Structure formats: C-alpha cells, structure tokens
Amino acid sequence: xxxxxxxxxxxxxxxxxxxxxxxxxxxxxxxxxxxxxxxxxxxxxxxxxxxxxxxxxxxxxxxxxxxxxxxxxxxxxxxxxxxxxxxxxxxxxxxxxxxxxxxxxxxxxxxxxxxxxxxxxxxxxxxxxxxxxxxxxxxxxxxxxxxxxxxxxxxxxxxxxxxxxxxxxxxxxxxxxxxxxxxxxxxxxxxxxxxxxxxxxxxxxxxxxxxxxxxxxxxxxxxxxxxxxxxxxxxxxxxxxxxxxxxxxxxxxxxxxxxxxxxxxxxxxxxxxxxxxxxxxxxxxxxxxxxxxxxxxxxxxxxxxxxxxxxxxxxx
Amino acid sequence: xxxxxxxxxxxxxxxxxxxxxxxxxxxxxxxxxxxxxxxxxxxxxxxxxxxxxxxxxxxxxxxxxxxxxxxxxxxxxxxxxxxxxxxxxxxxxxxxxxxxxxxxxxxxxxxxxxxxxxxxxxxxxxxxxxxxxxxxxxxxxxxxxxxxxxxxxxxxxxxxxxxxxxxxxxxxxxxxxxxxxxxxxxxxxxxxxxxxxxxxxxxxxxxxxxxxxxxxxxxxxxxxxxxxxxxxxxxxxxxxxxxxxxxxxxxxxxxxxxxxxxxxxxxxxxxxxxxxxxxxxxxxxxxxxxxxxxxxxxxxxxxxxxxxxxxxxxxxxxxxxxxxxxxxxxxxxxxxxxxxxxxxxxxxxxxxxxxxxxxxxxxxxxxxxxxxxxxxxxxxxxxxxxxxxxxxxxxxxxxxxxxxxxxxxxxxxxxxxxxxxxxxxxxxxxxxxxxxxxxxxxxxxxxxxxxxxxxxxxxxxxxxxxxxxxxxxxxxxxxxxxxxxxxxxxxxxxxxxxxxxxxxxxxxxxxxxxxxxxxxxxxxxxxxxxxxxxxxxxxxxxxxxxxxxxxxxxxxxxxxxxxxxxxxxxxxxxxxxxxxxxxxxxxxxxxxxxxxxxxxxxxxxxxxxxxxxxxxxxxxxxxxxxxxxxxxxxxxxxxxxxxxxxxxxxxxxxxxxxxx
Numbered sequence: 001x002x003x004x005x006x007x008x009x010x011x012x013x014x015x016x017x018x019x020x021x022x023x024x025x026x027x028x029x030x031x032x033x034x035x036x037x038x039x040x041x042x043x044x045x046x047x048x049x050x051x052x053x054x055x056x057x058x059x060x061x062x063x064x065x066x067x068x069x070x071x072x073x074x075x076x077x078x079x080x081x082x083x084x085x086x087x088x089x090x091x092x093x094x095x096x097x098x099x100x101x102x103x104x105x106x107x108x109x110x111x112x113x114x115x116x117x118x119x120x121x122x123x124x125x126x127x128x129x130x131x132x133x134x135x136x137x138x139x140x141x142x143x144x145x146x147x148x149x150x151x152x153x154x155x156x157x158x159x160x161x162x163x164x165x166x167x168x169x170x171x172x173x174x175x176x177x178x179x180x181x182x183x184x185x186x187x188x189x190x191x192x193x194x195x196x197x198x199x200x201x202x203x204x205x206x207x208x209x210x211x212x213x214x215x216x217x218x219x220x221x222x223x224x225x226x227x228x229x230x231x232x233x234x235x236x237x238x239x240x241x242x243x244x245x246x247x248x249x250x251x252x253x254x255x256x257x258x259x260x261x262x263x264x265x266x267x268x269x270x271x272x273x274x275x276x277x278x279x280x281x282x283x284x285x286x287x288x289x290x291x292x293x294x295x296x297x298x299x300x301x302x303x304x305x306x307x308x309x310x311x312x313x314x315x316x
Numbered sequence: 317x318x319x320x321x322x323x324x325x326x327x328x329x330x331x332x333x334x335x336x337x338x339x340x341x342x343x344x345x346x347x348x349x350x351x352x353x354x355x356x357x358x359x360x361x362x363x364x365x366x367x368x369x370x371x372x373x374x375x376x377x378x379x380x381x382x383x384x385x386x387x388x389x390x391x392x393x394x395x396x397x398x399x400x401x402x403x404x405x406x407x408x409x410x411x412x413x414x415x416x417x418x419x420x421x422x423x424x425x426x427x428x429x430x431x432x433x434x435x436x437x438x439x440x441x442x443x444x445x446x447x448x449x450x451x452x453x454x455x456x457x458x459x460x461x462x463x464x465x466x467x468x469x470x471x472x473x474x475x476x477x478x479x480x481x482x483x484x485x486x487x488x489x490x491x492x493x494x495x496x497x498x499x500x501x502x503x504x505x506x507x508x509x510x511x512x513x514x515x516x517x518x519x520x521x522x523x524x525x526x527x528x529x530x531x532x533x534x535x536x537x538x539x540x541x542x543x544x545x546x547x548x549x550x551x552x553x554x555x556x557x558x559x560x561x562x563x564x565x566x567x568x569x570x571x572x573x574x575x576x577x578x579x580x581x582x583x584x585x586x587x588x589x590x591x592x593x594x595x596x597x598x599x600x601x602x603x604x605x606x607x608x609x610x611x612x613x614x615x616x617x618x619x620x621x622x623x624x625x626x627x628x629x630x631x632x633x634x635x636x637x638x639x640x641x642x643x644x645x646x647x648x649x650x651x652x653x654x655x656x657x658x659x660x661x662x663x664x665x666x667x668x669x670x671x672x673x674x675x676x677x678x679x680x681x682x683x684x685x686x687x688x689x690x691x692x693x694x695x696x697x698x699x700x701x702x703x704x705x706x707x708x709x710x711x712x713x714x715x716x717x718x719x720x721x722x723x724x725x726x727x728x729x730x731x732x733x734x735x736x737x738x739x740x741x742x743x744x745x746x747x748x749x750x751x752x753x754x755x756x757x758x759x760x761x762x763x764x765x766x767x768x769x770x771x772x773x774x775x776x777x778x779x780x781x782x783x784x785x786x787x788x789x790x791x792x793x794x795x796x797x798x799x800x801x802x803x804x805x806x807x808x809x810x811x812x813x814x815x816x817x818x819x820x821x822x823x824x825x826x827x828x829x830x831x832x833x834x835x836x837x838x839x840x841x842x843x844x845x846x847x848x849x850x851x852x853x854x855x856x857x858x859x860x861x862x863x864x865x866x867x868x869x870x871x872x873x874x875x876x877x878x879x880x881x882x883x884x885x886x887x888x889x890x891x892x893x894x895x896x897x898x899x900x901x902x903x904x905x906x907x908x909x910x911x912x913x914x915x916x917x918x919x920x921x922x923x924x925x926x927x928x929x930x931x932x933x934x935x936x937x938x939x940x941x942x943x944x945x946x947x948x949x950x951x952x953x954x955x956x957x958x959x960x961x962x963x964x965x966x967x968x969x970x971x972x973x974x975x976x
Contacts, residue, residue: 041723042360043647048654051364068969071723072516073498107498107505110512155775162503181775183458183768186500186584189646193583193639197454199772212638212653215660285656 029089029262036065037085037093039078045208045288046094049123049250052282056273074163076103076110083111085255089262092119097249101302101309102162113306116253117263118298120270123250123283124291125206126224127168128234130217132195135202140221140240143202144176151179157191157203160184162313165204168223168246170312176242192217206248207231211287223247228289249291251298267295317664317672324672327372328680333673336377337681341688344384345391349696350961351398351529351711352718354521355385355587356643361966363651371655372670376677378651382627382644383435383681386587387689390427390620391696395420396544396711398529402520403587403623405753406595408528410608410615417611418546420697425557426613427620428689430569433561434621435682437573438580438628442635443675447661450636453581458768459784461584463793465762468589470800471596472751479746480804485838485870486748490755491762492845492863493518499856500760501767506856507848513727520588522719522728523756526735527742527749529715530909533708534740537936538902539895544707547700554690557613565617568598576622580629586642587623588757594622600803628678635663635671703939706950709932712909713925713954716916721968729913737906745830745837767855828881835875842867901936908932920973922959926951 036054040046047067054065070078078093079100085091095116103109131137137146147154160166161184172178183200185191188209194200196216207230210219221237222228223246237244252270254263273279274292283290293301327333340362347358358381366374389401394411407427414423441449456464472487473480497517499506508514536544561569572594579590598618599608608615630641631648638659640646652659663671699707719728739749773780784790842864849857849864912928919927933947962968 041647042357043363043650045650047363048650051367052654055367066967066969068724070725072725074503077513077516077723077725106503107515108512152774155772160503161501166503181771183771184501185768186764189583189639192637193454193633194457196637196639197457199457212649212659214658215662216637286654287656 029259029265030061030063032090033063033066034089035068035085035091035093037068037070037078037082037091039070039075039081039094039096041071042067042069046096046250048286049283049288050094052279052286052288053122053270053273055282056276056279057269060269060272073107074103075099076107079103080110082253083115083255087255087257089254089258089266092252092254092266095251095253097121097251097302098164098167098305098309099248101305102164102167102313105306105309106162106313113299113302115256117256117258118295118302119252119254119263119266120274120295121249121251121293121298121301122270122274122290123288124247124293125208125249125289126222126228126245126247127165127204128207128210128222129202129220129237130195130205130210131202131220132198133216133218135218137202137220138218140237140242143220144172144178144242147178147180148176152181154180154202155183155200156180157183157185157194157200157205159186159188159191159205164206164246164248167309167312168204168244171246172242172244174312175244188212204246207289208287229284230287230289251293263295317668320664320668320672321676323669324676327669327673328376328676332373333376333677334680336373337380337677337684338688340377340380341384341681341685342692344381344386345388345685345689345692347381347966348385348388349391349400350718351392351396351400351525351714352521352721353385353966354401354722355382355389355403356647357721358382358385359644360647361968363647363654366651367654371652371657372673374651374655375648375670375674378648379627379674379678380681382648383431383624383678383685384688386624386627387428387431387435387620387685389623390431390616391424391693394423394427394616395696395699396529396707397532398711398715399524401587402524402757403591403626404619405524405528405588405750406591406619407616409595409619409750410611410613413609413611414616415547415611415700416545418548419611420545420547420700421549421553421693422557422613423611423616424693424697425554425690426561426616428686428693429557429561430572430617430620431624431689432682432685433569434573434576434624435627435685436679437570437621438577438625439675439678439682440628441577442628442631442678446632446636446664449581450633453583453633453641454637454639455787455789456582457787458765458772459790460787460793461582462762462765462769462784463790463797464582464585465589465758465765467793467797467800468593468758469754469762470797471592472748472754473801473804479748481870481874482746482834483748483751485834485867485874486742486751487755488863488867488870489747489838489841490752490757491759492755492841492860492867493523494756494759495763495860495863499852500764501854501856502852504851504856506852507845507860509848513725516723516725516727518731518756519719519722519725519728520756521722522731523735524753525715525719526732527739527753529711530732530736531739531743531749533711533715534736534902534905535743536704536708537905538897538899539704540898541704542938543702543704544700547697549697560613561617565614568614568618569621571597571601572618572622573625576625577629579622580626581632581641583633583639583641584761586630586644587626590626590629591619591623592754594618596800600800624682635659636661705936705938706933706946708905709929709936709950710954712905712912712932713929713958716913716925717921717958717962717968717970720921720971721962724969726917726971729916733909733913736909740902741833741837745834746827747834747837763859766859770855828878828885831874831878831881833878835871835873835878838867838871839875842871904935905932908935916971916973918973921970922955923973925958926955929954 070081082093104112158165192213223244347353389404390407392398392400393404393407397412399405411423472483496507575594576590599605630645633639634645719732769783773783776782915924929951933950937943
C-alpha cells in the first residue's frame with residue numbers, strides 16, 4: 001500500500017510540475033523566455049558573441065534567452081530553423097553572412113534572404129591575407145605578383161567551399177587574375193595548422209581566426225574599408241592598390257512576419273546593447289570586431305550581396 | 317618555467333579550486349557515463365558559467381569536467397556495452413565481456429586507474445615538451461592525415477582476424493554511410509535521397525548509440541536472462557587490479573598513453589581514434605592476441621589510458637599555437653579567447669601563472685579522480701541488480717534524449733533507431749559493428765584529406781602520387797599500415813604452430829545463411845547509393861565510387877561463398893550453436909520504440925516517454941511483481957530522473973509537442 005501511494009504521488013508530481021511551469025499568461029512582450037537559435041556548436045565563435053550580448057540583454061529585459069544549438073551543414077540547418085520558426089516573436093537567432101546567402105544560392109537550402117526580419121548586425125570580421133612568419137612574402141602585392149608569375153605554384157588555403165573565403169577568392173580571381181592552387185579546409189583551426197606547418201604558402205582567413213595564432217603568422221593586409229583597431233599596423237588591400245573588400249558578418253534575425261511592435265522592440269534593445277561601451281569593451285577582449293548596422297541597412301546590404309553571389313556562383 | 321611551478325601549486329590547493337575540481341570531476345563522470353552526453357557537450361554547457369569566474373578557476377573546472385567525462389564514458393561501456401563518449405568505443409571490446417563474466421567492479425576499477433595513469437602521462441608531456449611537440453603536430457597535413465586514417469582503418473584486419481572479409485566490408489559500409497551530407501569538396505548535398513535534413517549528415521554519436529546501445533537493447537530483450545550479469549562484490553578487487561596494472565600491464569599502459577598523447581596533438585584526431593589504435597597495438601604485440609575481446613584487463617587498460625592521455629596531448633597545440641587538438645580543446649579555446657587570453661608560446665611566460673596553475677591542476681584532478689571514481693562505481697554497479705527488461709527500456713529513453721541533445725535534431729533519434737536495427741542485424745549475420753563504427757569515424761577524415769591531396773597535386777604538376785609520398789612521416793605511416801595489414805597473416809602462422817583448432821570447424825553450418833544475408837545486404841545498400849551518384853562530380857564522386865566498388869566486390873564474394881557453403885551443406889542436418897532468441901519480445905520493443913519516436917514530436921518528449929515506458933514495461937514485464945506497479949514505478953523514476961538531469965541541471969532543451 002505504502003509503495004503504491006508513493007508511486008502515485010511521485011507520478012502525479014512528475015506529470016504536474018512541467019505543466020505548471022509551462023503556463024502562459026498574457027502580458028507585454030516578452031512575457032516568457034526567448035529562444036535564441038545558434039547555428040553552430042556551443043562554445044564556438046558565434047556562441048561566445050551571443051553570450052556576451054546576453055549579459056547586456058539581461059540588463060534591459062527581464063525575460064532571458066534560452067540558447068538552442070542547431071549546428072550542421074555549415075549553419076544551414078540552424079538558419080532554416082529560424083526561417084521556419086513560429087512567428088510569435090519568441091524565436092530569434094544569429095546568422096552569419098555571407099554563409100546564409102551562399103547556401104540559399106548553391107545548396108538548395110530551405111530559405112532565401114527574404115525569409116527573415118533583420119534585427120541588426122553586430123560583428124564585421126574582415127578577411128585577411130596571411131603568411132607564415134618566416135615567409136619570403138612581405139606584402140600582399142608580392143603574393144599576387146608571385147602567383148601571376150608562377151601559375152599554379154602558390155598554394156592558398158581557404159575554409160570552404162562555398163564560404164566567405166571562397167567568395168573572396170573568386171573576387172580576387174576575377175579582378176586580379178590569381179592562378180593558384182586552392183586547398184579547402186574544414187575550419188579555421190585546420191587552416192591555421194596547415195599554414196604554420198607549411199602545407200600552404202598563404203591563406204585568406206578571418207581576422208578573428210588569424211588572431212589566435214598571431215605569434216606564428218604575418219598578416220599582410222586586410223580586405224576591409226579601413227584599418228582595424230586589433231591590428232592598426234596592417235594596411236588594407238585598398239591602400240595597397242587592390243580593390244578587394246570581403247568580410248564575414250554576424251547578425252541577429254527573426255523569422256519573417258513577426259509583429260511589427262515586437263520587431264521594433266528587439267531592434268531597440270539590440271541597438272542599446274550594441275552601443276553600450278561596456279559591451280564594446282567585452283567584445284574587444286574576446287577578439288570580436290564589433291560593428292553595428294541597423295536592420296534596414298542590413299537588409300539593403302543583403303540584397304546587394306545576394307546579387308553579387310548569384311553572379312559569382314552563376315556558372316557552377 | 318620553474319618560477320611559476322611553486323605559486324601554481326599554491327593556487328591549485330586553494331579551497332575554491334579544490335571544490336571546483338571535485339564538482340567538475342563528479343559532474344563530468346556522470347555526464348560521460350550517460351550515453352549521448354559527451355565530453356564536448358559537458359564542457360560546452362559549462363563555458364557560460366566560467367564567464368562569471370576568474371579565468372584560472374574557470375579553466376581548472378573545465379579541465380576537471382574534461383578528464384571526468386572521458387573516464388566516465390567507460391562506465392556505460394563496461395556495464396551496458398554502450399560507449400558513454402565516442403572515446404570509449406574500444407573499452408566495450410573487453411569491458412563488456414568482463415562485466416558479463418561477473419567482474420564488473422574489476423572492469424570499472426581497471427578503467428579508472430588506467431584513466432588516471434593515462435591522464436597523468438599526457439599531462440607530463442604537456443608540462444615538459446609542449447613546444448617541440450606542437451611543431452611536430454602541425455607537420456601533419458593532408459597526406460599525413462590520410463595515411464594516419466588508413467593506418468587506423470587497417471586495424472580492422474587485426475580486429476576481426478577471424479573474419480576479415482566481413483570486417484572489411486563492414487568498415488566500407490561505415491565509410492559509405494559517412495559520405496551522406498554536404499560534400500566537403502564541392503559544398504553540394506550528397507546522398508541525401510531527396511530528404512533535406514540528411515544534408516547535415518549522419519552524426520557519429522547517434523550512429524554509435526544505435527550500433528552499440530540500441531542494438532544491445534534488442535539483444536538483451538531477446539535473451540532469456542533476468543539480469544545483465546551476475547555480480548557479487550569481492551573484497552580486495554582494487555588491490556588485485558592495481559597489482560595487475562603495475563605488473564604485467566606496465567608496457568601496455570605506457571605505450572597506450574604515449575599513443576594517446578601523440579594522436580591527441582593532431583588536429584581532427586581525437587580520443588576515439590587514439591583508443592582504437594592503442595587497443596590494436598596492444599593486441600598486436602601480445603603473445604596471445606586471441607585473448608583480446610574476451611574480457612581481459614589489458615584491453616580496458618590500453619583503451620582507457622590512451623583516451624585520457626589525449627587530454628594533455630590535445631591541449632599542447634591549443635595552448636601553444638591556438639590550434640585545438642580535439643573538439644573539447646576547441647571549446648576550452650573558445651572560453652580562453654572570451655577571456656581575452658591569447659594562445660601562443662607566450663602563454664607560458666606572459667600568462668604563465670594561469671597556464672601552469674591549469675597544468676598543475678590536471679595532475680591533482682587525475683589523483684582526485686580515483687577516490688571520486690571509486691565512490692561512483694559503488695553506486696553504478698547497482699545498475700546490475702535491476703531487472704534487465706527495465707534497464708533495456710530505460711536505455712531507449714536515454715538514447716533518444718541523449719542523441720537529440722547533441723544538436724537538437726529529431727533526425728538523430730531516427731539515426732539511433734535505424735542504426736540499432738542495423739547493428740542487431742549485423743550481429744546476427746556476423747558483420748562487424750566495431751569496424752563499421754571505425755568507418756563512420758575515419759571516413760570523413762579520409763574523404764577530406766584525400767580531397768586536399770588532390771588539390772595540392774596541382775602545385776606539383778598534377779602528380780598525386782608525389783603529394784602522397786613526399787614526407788618522411790607519410791612514409792613511416794605507410795610502412796606501419798603495411799605491417800598492420802600483414803598482421804593477420806603473421807598471427808595465423810604463429811597460431812598454426814601452437815594451436816590445433818582448425819578454423820574450418822568453426823565456420824559452422826549457420827555461417828552459410830549469414831554469409832548470404834550479409835552479401836545481399838551489402839549489394840542492396842551499394843545499389844541504393846549508386847542511384848544517387850548522378851549529380852556528383854570530381855573528388856566528391858570518385859571517393860564514394862571507390863567505396864561502392866569495394867563493397868560490391870567484397871559483398872559479391874561473401875554472397876558467392878555463402879551460396880557455395882549452402883550447396884556443400886545441403887542434405888546435412890544443421891546443428892545451430894546460437895542462443896535462443898525471444899523474437900516476439902524483440903518485435904515488441906522495436907514496435908514500441910518506433911511508435912515512441914513518431915510520437916515524440918507530436919506529444920512532446922516527456923509525454924511520449926511516459927507513454928512508452930509505461931506501455932513497454934506493461935507488455936514486457938517478466939517479474940512476479942504486479943505489472944502495473946512496476947510499470948508505474950519505472951515511468952515515474954525515469955521521467956523524474958531525466959527531467960532533473962537534463963531539464964533542470966543541464967538546461968538541455970528537449971523536443972516539445974502538444975503536451976509536454
């Protein structure tokens with residue numbers, strides 16, 4: 001008898017607890033935790049950035065974020081998950097650009113750039129041209145000149161294929177002629193290892209990634225509009241006379257069609273966070289190149305990028 | 317270095333650090349022991365917690381979780397034949413037979429002491445040789461990676477020396493399945509059978525949970541045993557194990573730990589590969605290799621010491637070059653970077669205090685692991701006194717949530733189910749699940765490195781051969797691979813001299829049927845993949861084509877062999893030596909599990925689990941106690957435990973639905 005009573009009690013408790021916790025009360029948005037979809041693994045660069053933002057989100061909003069990791073297929077699984085989420089304002093997520101645009105163009109992905117409401121951009125991580133510390137190349141110009149003089153001899157490492165690095169590579173090929181041997185790596189860690197180990201002669205890599213192995217590498221130039229605070233002595237490719245600008249950006253989005261006042265609320269909070277000096281300090285410590293861009297401007301950028309990418313990958 | 321050691325030791329013994337180490341170890345061991353919750357996840361989940369801590373404390377805690385969870389994986393490997401983390405696949409080979417022989421506590425203590433030993437060896441390398449070893453590690457490029465993986469694969473020949481053909485075809489099937497997903501060379505979907513979610517590929521961990529764990533559930537339910545294994549605790553087990561390890565296992569331990577450290581340093585190759593290579597090296601050099609796989613101390617010792625040695629190894633390139641040697645090291649790197657700590661050789665001078673405190677803490681962690689591990693072993697062996705049916709049903713629920721938690725994908729629960737059926741089928745037709753797992757783990761790395769070599773060949777005037785052969789490391793690995801492939805032949809020569817058991821006699825009557833099934837299955841699978849080759853091009857096409865050809869040739873030969881056998885046996889009366897199987901019960905659990913997975917996204921995880929637990933326990937109940945009572949108890953306890961463990965403590969999201 002006693003056991004039977006206990007059983008019942010435990011069973012009832014087990015069934016009732018989550019029900020009680022899941023009760024929904026109507027109130028001002030957001031009145032329950034907001035799901036934050038991260039399309040990469042926990043502990044990765046995208047996750048770390050979002051966690052820094054979360055710290056400041058909690059200062060402005062009572063409801064917290066629930067992190068949901070949906071990694072796979074270079075982010076495409078998670079991006080698709082955001083696009084297809086309920087449009088109730090309780091699911092938002094982080095996206096990476098240009099990954100998302102390229103996937104929509106080349107991989108039969110389940111989304112296009114029009115499936116999202118853009119909250120804002122928070123990171124602009126420019127691409128860098130890097131070589132080994134003891135390399136004979138002292139400037140980007142030397143790399144490009146050598147490549148042209150010795151077709152196929154220069155081994156260049158890229159993360160990819162169909163990535164931001166790949167896009168920059170196609171751009172360089174189109175504008176400068178760049179007959180090299182390209183090698184794709186699964187991720188920045190493998191690519192850095194290959195450069196340090198001497199398997200490749202040069203690489204296109206993100207600032208955030210080359211910073212990890214700065215003792216072993218020489219960054220020759222940045223594919224950015226202007227010099228970066230992290231490496232103030234490194235010139236831009238434009239300064240060197242090459243019109244190449246390429247970067248990887250991180251942004252936050254909601255599925256297309258959430259209530260306009262919800263979108264306005266999110267944009268407002270994110271803007272407050274992105275301009276907070278404390279937040280910017282944290283970002284700098286973590287090696288994340290912060291750059292704020294509001295939702296409207298970001299969408300305009302996405303549209304122009306979409307056109308560029310369709311042209312670049314058209315033949316494939 | 318010397319000026320940092322003493323202050324570092326003082327830091328390590330601060331009460332807060334000791335507390336964090338104990339907490340991290342305990343949590344890590346439990347996370348590691350849960351099928352599906354891996355070391356990577358355990359560490360990743362705790363990274364946000366470290367944001368509010370001092371960097372040194374945070375790092376010390378993450379290191380303790382890392383060590384604890386890699387050891388913890390062996391607990392479930394021994395007790396329920398389910399590797400808790402991918403690193404402990406090789407531990408099942410001897411741990412599970414040892415447990416079945418009633419020596420569960422000895423198996424667990426062996427793995428505990430070996431883990432602590434391996435972890436310490438890896439850490440010694442990290443402390444004294446980090447800089448030169450890091451420079452060696454980055455020399456492993458495309459060709460070297462390719463040959464290392466082939467060397468790993470060649471161990472199939474050693475592993476399944478009794479039945480090499482089936483071992484090889486199993487490995488190839490694993491490699492083929494691993495090509496599903498995004499083609500790493502062209503970035504386009506490959507073998508997705510027009511089902512979009514397959515673009516994320518078959519994740520290693522759910523596949524292994526299926527192959528080893530779910531298939532084990534089917535086997536256990538079908539066996540007529542009341543308990544997993546008889547177990548009577550013996551006093552003095554620990555002393556016995558310690559004497560074994562310090563005595564005849566000395567060489568095995570040391571060799572395996574060094575292999576673990578070296579493999580751990582290489583980016584991309586982690587504990588699972590180290591453990592398998594170490595296991596096979598121990599087997600190869602043993603005087604009597606046939607003992608391996610029957611439940612011997614050496615087998616567990618080599619696998620477990622090497623996977624814990626990986627920890628120190630994987631931290632070497634992470635701290636010195638910013639290149640993580642394993643997935644867990646990558647997560648720890650993320651935590652370091654978030655704190656603004658730049659990796660590099662300067663880590664040992666500029667932030668020497670932090671680096672050396674961390675390294676010293678790893679020594680203490682490996683010591684503390686022994687008492688904490690012993691305490692938990694006492695609790696965990698109790699599992700063996702629960703009725704087998706209930707354990708099996710509970711494993712299904714744990715497998716489902718564990719596999720889902722890895723990347724929050726419903727696809728992965730189905731992967732567990734399908735690979736479970738596959739594993740059960742393979743066990744019956746004598747295909748080798750271990751070899752298949754090896755194929756799934758190594759396949760993507762071979763694919764990727766093969767593609768790199770082809771790309772690189774453009775710079776050496778198109779000669780692929782030159783790329784493959786141009787380094788001394790590559791040549792060494794090739795020699796090792798050839799040696800490894802020759803091992804079965806050497807073994808059989810040695811065996812002929814000493815033993816008189818002819819293998820022909822072992823190839824019993826039942827093998828004809830299993831050969832035919834295995835052959836037909838391989839051919840069908842190859843056929844299905846062949847239909848999907850259409851749009852692929854370049855390396856992304858040629859690599860799977862090679863595997864397909866290999867499977868067709870071997871599968872055809874096995875089928876032919878089976879048919880020949882059957883003709884020879886025709887007319888003879890068959891004597892089956894197989895255990896009896898309760899197929900009705902196996903059918904029931906397959907059906908309820910399938911219904912469960914269908915219902916999870918509809919009803920929600922907890923509601924579906926409760927329903928599944930209750931119904932399965934009601935139907936399959938084989939105890940004298942009332943079915944209703946035991947079913948209710950099982951349901952309540954499991955739901956509560958999963959809810960507390962996953963939702964409350966770890967905050968892992970579970971699949972939602974209509975109800976809960």
